[in-house]
Amino acid sequence: MAKKTKQDNPNIVKLWSTTLLSKRFAHYQKVNPALLELFYQHRDREQRSPEQAYASRDDLLSRYPLHKELNELADYISESIVEVAREANRGLWREDEKVRVTISGLWFQISNGHSFHEMHVHGNASWSGVYYLRAADSSRSATDVKGQQPNGVTRFYGPHVEHMAGGFGDYGNLYLHDNSWDSFPQDGKLCVFPAHIKHMPFPYVGEEDRVILSFHAQVFNSSGSQKYDYGFNN
Numbered sequence: 001m002a003k004k005t006k007q008d009n010p011n012i013v014k015l016w017s018t019t020l021l022s023k024r025f026a027h028y029q030k031v032n033p034a035l036l037e038l039f040y041q042h043r044d045r046e047q048r049s050p051e052q053a054y055a056s057r058d059d060l061l062s063r064y065p066l067h068k069e070l071n072e073l074a075d076y077i078s079e080s081i082v083e084v085a086r087e088a089n090r091g092l093w094r095e096d097e098k099v100r101v102t103i104s105g106l107w108f109q110i111s112n113g114h115s116f117h118e119m120h121v122h123g124n125a126s127w128s129g130v131y132y133l134r135a136a137d138s139s140r141s142a143t144d145v146k147g148q149q150p151n152g153v154t155r156f157y158g159p160h161v162e163h164m165a166g167g168f169g170d171y172g173n174l175y176l177h178d179n180s181w182d183s184f185p186q187d188g189k190l191c192v193f194p195a196h197i198k199h200m201p202f203p204y205v206g207e208e209d210r211v212i213l214s215f216h217a218q219v220f221n222s223s224g225s226q227k228y229d230y231g232f233n234n
Ligand SMILES: [Fe+2]
Pocket: 120, 121, 122, 199, 214
């Protein structure tokens, strides 16, 4: 029998956790160089200044439909979306239900010179994600940061952040300060998160560019239905 801990207090109800996935692609050492070559060629065709932050359009899958490494990574992303969505929907999806993922947008970003994006969410999708093609000089861990502003991390914000501005703060709601989580870039690391979660790529500066792939996706069930009926009791 499991030892009873303070967390087992039967009077306590804890609600609404957030489910994300974070793991490393086993084939990143083969796939990443091929994609970096493709993406720099793509950017250079537009003759942008190398010092500028660059974000491609989100149609890479239809632009390069036969690119071997891009398709390999897209397949891995789709499998990973199913993995995290199945966990988040445990008890709601039928056991072993087959689902289909449509990656509705996929694009890359090259950052340097303290470039960043403001806090945002992704619309018209249930899951989104970031894949780090080249972490370069990004902060690698919380101890790496040591009280400084992190370099190039992806920060996610939980619902408590809504109550920080102008809210009442005392020792009783200290937990409200635990309102963010950082994904530290690492070559080949994939992070899949609910599309509605607020997030922000922190400013990045380094010897080499930070290069990431971003995506958002929709998930369909076995009957091809994307949307659920109102009411889960049917
Ligand atoms: Fe984003």
